[in-house]
Every structure is written in C-alpha cells, then in structure tokens.
Amino acid sequence: SQQGEEDPQALSIQEGENATMNCSYKTSINNLQWYRQNSGRGLVHLILIRSNEREKHSGRLRVTLDTSKKSSSLLITASRAADTASYFCATDAAQGQFYFGTGTSLTVIP
C-alpha cells in the first residue's frame, strides 16, 4: 500500500493556539495535498504543494514539504473551535490516483 501516515493520530489544543500535524509518505510524488473531514462527511481540499516547492501559505494554513525526508507538515495558526475535524494528507501515485494518509484528529477547545 502507498498509504502515508499522519502524526499525531490525535491532537487537542486550546482555541487560539497553533496546531501542527505531520505527514510521512513512501514514494516519490509530483504534489502533496491536505484535506479536511468533518465527522461523518466527505473530504474538502485545503491546499496543494508541488514537489519543487518547500513552503506554501493559504490564510491561516502553512504547509511545508521536505522531499528528501518524504514528509510534510500542516500548521494551522490561531486555531478556532470550527477547525475541529480530521486532517489528511494525500499524495499522487504513479498513475495519478490519490492515496490518503491515516489522518490526524484535531480538537480545538473553546
């Protein structure tokens, strides 16, 4: 399986704090994406970073990519209770299909 892994599996923080979650993957990639999933719902795309990029920002989100370590991190700054969700990284496989990691469950306490 090409499934990646996120860590930590679960994270609980106070509102206003920053949340950092990490993703490790196994094969070379063209790009890496982060998705969010509210409980019992589908996934929503957050941000994409290409293999030749090292860092990318979108609003309160900051993503880094280290292809030499096959890892990425997602930082959510100034977290809000509404950020409570599961977060998944996804990589593109050889034929272009998406493979998702195991996810980080984030709880932001008001």
Place this chain on the structure above:
Amino acid sequence: DGGITQSPKYLFRKEGQNVTLSCEQNLNHDAMYWYRQDPGQGLRLIYYSQIVNDFQKGDIAEGYSVSREKKESFPLTVTSAQKNPTAFYLCASSIDLGSTEAFFGQGTRLTVV
C-alpha cells in the same frame, strides 16, 4: 449546483446480499474514485476510473465491483464476497488522473445486519 452526489446516505444490508452504492457527478470530470473508510482510519482506495469504460483496481478491490458506462456515474457494488463490508464509503472525482484536487461526495454508511 455542480457537485458529486452519493446515495443513499445510510444503507443496511443483510449478510449474503449484494448492494450497489450510487455516485453521480456533474462536474464533467474524467476521473472518479471509490474509497473505504473504517472508524478512526484513513481512506483506502477500492477502485478508480480514468475515463468512461475503463477502471482499475486499488488496494482493496476484492469483494467489490464497479462500472463506468457514463462519464457522470461510477456505481460501486459490494458483493457477498466482501467479508467485512460495514464501513463508510466515499466517492470522489477529479478533472483527470494526476489532477490537483479531488472533490468528494458526502459518503454512504453501509451496515451489515
């Protein structure tokens, strides 16, 4: 409204029965995917389709079948050969394979009773 629709939202199946999950998209996407998600777990790829009349097995295709007779439709059949079918099933689409973003339906929760 453009989007991807899965139905039904909840489905109950008796052991030994086949059941078909519906996935329809009006985004004009060529690629479509089926994933299985178990509680507290990530998504595992069942099948994917690059184009009409073509589909490929993912990591866990055993006990499942699909068809892609129309661009907008990619139904998944969970057969009686699938020994542990209770799970949350997610359908997704993208402009093509290797695209930059997948769009997901809201999922179907299948329970074997």
